[in-house]
Amino acid sequence: MTELRSLYPSIEPFDHGMLAVGDGHELYWEACGNPAGKPVVFLHGGPGGGSTPDSRRFFDPEKYRIIVFDQRGCGRSTPHASAPEADLATNTTWHLVDDIERLREHLAIDSWQVFGGSWGSTLALAYAQKYAERVTELVLRGIFTVRKEEVQWLYQEGASFLFPDMWEKYLSPIAGDERDDLVEAYNRRLFDADPAVHVPAGVEWTVWENSIVKLHPDTEMIAEAREDVESAVAFARIENHFFKNAGWLEEGQLIAGIEQIRHIPGVIVQGRYDACTPIRTAWDLHRAWPEAAFEIVADAGHAGSEPGITDALIRATDRFAS
Numbered sequence: 001m002t003e004l005r006s007l008y009p010s011i012e013p014f015d016h017g018m019l020a021v022g023d024g025h026e027l028y029w030e031a032c033g034n035p036a037g038k039p040v041v042f043l044h045g046g047p048g049g050g051s052t053p054d055s056r057r058f059f060d061p062e063k064y065r066i067i068v069f070d071q072r073g074c075g076r077s078t079p080h081a082s083a084p085e086a087d088l089a090t091n092t093t094w095h096l097v098d099d100i101e102r103l104r105e106h107l108a109i110d111s112w113q114v115f116g117g118s119w120g121s122t123l124a125l126a127y128a129q130k131y132a133e134r135v136t137e138l139v140l141r142g143i144f145t146v147r148k149e150e151v152q153w154l155y156q157e158g159a160s161f162l163f164p165d166m167w168e169k170y171l172s173p174i175a176g177d178e179r180d181d182l183v184e185a186y187n188r189r190l191f192d193a194d195p196a197v198h199v200p201a202g203v204e205w206t207v208w209e210n211s212i213v214k215l216h217p218d219t220e221m222i223a224e225a226r227e228d229v230e231s232a233v234a235f236a237r238i239e240n241h242f243f244k245n246a247g248w249l250e251e252g253q254l255i256a257g258i259e260q261i262r263h264i265p266g267v268i269v270q271g272r273y274d275a276c277t278p279i280r281t282a283w284d285l286h287r288a289w290p291e292a293a294f295e296i297v298a299d300a301g302h303a304g305s306e307p308g309i310t311d312a313l314i315r316a317t318d319r320f321a322s
Contacts, residue, residue, distance in 0.1 A: 004311040005318075007057035019106055021072075021099045023090035028076035029069035029103055033061035038136075038321060039109045041067045041100065043127075045118035045142075048238030050075030050231070054305070058115065058313050063321040067112070069103060071096055071123075074234050081234035082202075084193050088241045093248045097127045104134060113320055115313075117141035117304045118277060119239075122247065125254045128261045137320045138266040138292070141313060142274055142302045143282040145254040146247035150281055154209075155183050155243065159275050163212050170208035173201045183244050190237045202233030205240065212275045215301035258288040266292035267316040271300030271309055 013030035020026050033056070040059055044051045048071070055068045072091045073081035081088060100123070104112065111134045116124035121140040128135045144150060153159060160167035171179065178185040189201035206225040211217055225232050250256075266289065270282035279296065286294040293316070297308035304313060 004307050005314040006307075007054060007310060007314070008059065008061055009057070010053060011056055011061050013056075018078075019069075019103055021095075021102050023095070024079065025072045025090070025099075026078050027069050027072065027099060027103065029067065029107075030056075031107070032056045032066040032068065033059060033064045035065060037061075037063050037065040039065045039067065039107075039112035040317070041069075041103070041112050041114055043100070043114065043116035043120035043123045044068075044071065044075075045116075045120050046074065046235060046239055047071060047096070047119045047123075047242050048074045048081065048235040049119070050235075058304075058310075059317050060321050064317070065109075067103070067107065067109075072099065073238050074231075080230070081237045082230040084195065084198075086191075086234075086237060088238065091238065091241065092245070093123070093126055093242070096123055097130055100127050101131055101134070110134075111136050113137045113139065113317075115139045115317070117313075118144055118302065119242075122146055122254065125257075125261075126249070128264060129254070129257045132261050132264065135261070135264050138261070138264055139269075139313060139316045139320070140266065140285075141269040141304055141309060142277045143268060143270060143285050144277040145252075145281055145285070146243065146249055147252055147281070148246070150277065151183065151243045151246075153278060154276060155186075156181075158278075159212055162275055166208060166211040166217075169211075170204055173204050183240060186236070187240050187244050190233070190240050198237075199229055199233060202236040203229060205236035206232040209239075209276065213301065214303045214306060215271070215273050215299065218303075255284055255288050258285070262289055262291055265320070267312075267319075268292050268294045269297065269309055269312040269316065270295070271297045271302055271306065273300065274302040276302040 016030035070077040
């Protein structure tokens with residue numbers, strides 16, 4: 001049996017900074033690995049999840065110039081969406097797409113590989129379809145395209161059939177007569193100025209997702225969501241804001257737009273038992289884009305940290321390293 005590849009060793013940035021992108025937003029960015037290496041940009045999930053030190057570790061640091069950044073409103077970017085007065089009017093898919101392009105220009109990179117998982121796959125597809133000439137390859141994981149059925153599955157009812165115990169906790173902040181549209185009901189609570197209202201809602205929204213993100217629930221991830229209230233509120237607010245607005249995408253837009261990027265080499269990695277972004281969306285993308293390599297990981301859920309998914313992603317980035 002072939003040994004699974006694991007993350008590359010921990011590394012520290014050789015450069016970092018804050019980039020003003022307009023509308024009062026500044027993005028935290030960092031560069032790691034080889035300053036003369038092949039450029040790659042890591043797009044984190046959520047939206048609103050922020051990057052972590054492990055975001056740097058999917059790439060051979062001797063061969064890649066690894067660019068990691070926190071999207072608007074989360075991580076180390078400012079202003080933070082957890083603030084009571086947070087205004088997300090200028091935090092949309094297309095603002096984020098143009099932020100990626102501003103960062104590329106700021107770093108004087110001609111073109112780069114784009115790597116994204118979960119919401120990061122959404123953003124990667126949107127960016128590639130707008131700026132195809134700047135993308136050398138796409139490495140995508142846990143495919144999500146913000147179609148109505150995908151949002152309904154995760155936040156309205158579908159996944160509750162697999163996780164009814166955890167679903168009850170997700171429902172707890174919402175009165176029974178408001179449960180016909182849980183995204184809208186959560187929106188009212190998440191953007192209530194009173195912390196006694198928006199904090200419990202933010203925590204339960206985030207705990208729900210953390211509870212089902214892996215094939216085997218990760219108690220440490222769940223506990224972290226309950227303890228790091230600021231991050232949980234920002235994550236929930238940004239996600240809810242994006243999904244209430246269908247990602248500012250036409251229904252099915254990203255899969256319909258694949259014709260524009262079929263020439264770009266790509267890899268699609270999907271866990272067979274992904275309960276956050278079920279495999280049907282990845283399959284639909286694969287059918288529209290048969291030129292991209294498609295790998296189903298038989299014993300995995302959604303998280304990039306699950307061994308089989310990590311292995312598949314690193315094999316992909318190693319393949320493109322030269």
